[in-house]
Amino acid sequence: MKIIKMLCTQSDCYKVGRKISPKGLMLHSVGCSQPNPYVFQRIWNKARVNACVHAVLGPDGTVLQCLEWNRRGWHAGGAANNTHIGIEMTEPATIKYIGGSNWKDLDPVKTKAHVLATYKTAVELFAKLCKDYKLDPLKDGVILSHSEGHKRGVASNHGDVEHIWSRFGLTMNGFRNDVKKAIYTVVVKSVASVSKPVQPTVKPLGYLVKVTAWFLNYRTGPGVNYKKRGSIRKNQVYTIVDEKYGWGKLKSGAGWINLKYVNRV
Template sequence: MNIIKQHLTNNDCYKSATKMNIRGLMIHSVGCNVENPMNFIKSWNKAGIYKCVHAFVSTYAIYETLPYNYRGWHCGKGQKGSYNSGYIGVELTEPKSIRYIKEGLFEDTDPIYTKRYVKQTYCLAVEYFAYLCNIFSLNPLKPYTILSHSEAHKLGYASDHSDVEHLWNYVGLTMNNFRKDVNTKLLALDKNNTLINH
């Protein structure tokens, strides 16, 4: 796993440097058919952008964009509050083969490519989330430790988005399986994370 540090030092969220105690991890997907994380990193690394996640996951690398103990701006606010405080937010890039009709609904121009791409980002996210769970002593199977944006919304702590299930369910993936896969990977990690490249 390759983690590339690309902190968004010009983003207002980064500059606010609000610290948080890490209670869990939230997974998102970008909501557009842009595969290259650098497109987001370049466009978000300036003042006046009121969003910021801790990392982007592509098919080949993870781009770390915010220190983990900084409060991100990634899930908005729900009826009960916001999980921006306490949750590391991670965005998965999405395949160029889909075309959004409206939020959460898309057309697929190449189902074989789409399925392969989504499963590649899924596998890298499993490895990355296991790495984060290991660092912060999080149990991926404990309720509310790993959530999707849509799950956080249903709990009342995020804005009304459908990610990541709108894309994962389409290719046969689920959040429950993700948590189980993260746990399996976590158990396989040694204490020194020797498989991790920084």
């Protein structure tokens, strides 16, 4: 686990500046196939956005902290915002939502690897926070998923995190037990404070790629949360002139594509 502090100081949630004394921790899953925690930080870090969580977890152990732990977050859509720290896990690029919280697995091996890796990061972070705030992970109501929060009347009606976990045999009870065990062993490897996202490895720009997906959407920016502008087809070749968060900018200026679905030529 690597905690990287990149507070959403531009968000209304941050600016309101209410404080909480954390009584528990709520676990979320982002609900879209976007594995990069920085994308969410950027979405929330602006005015007139009605959500902001305390941290987003990546599969590589990244804990991207968006709010101080004792600042009141906007994550639960209910009273849990007053008592619980909210943590989002990212979801793999290899799933596709097909309505509500139903999804199709496009690559079971990669999907499972992502889910298990973010689970591990979540266990470590929850153990650290339980230790810091003297919370008992097994005590009723301390650690909740968003959907458990809804059943208790303290959160909005969402299916996370179980809608992802259930396919891999993961449960909230198992999670609480794993957190309990990890409290005595958790180690924070590094805590860094950054103001800009860490750029992925720099590749020379202006290179050719061939599309490997049947259809590949291009969007107004580097991420699935940007508006779709159109799509390109399999085996067509394009020039990429910029890269961000695993997305490439088309030379034509038409938009950005996910580089997972192309090969360099």
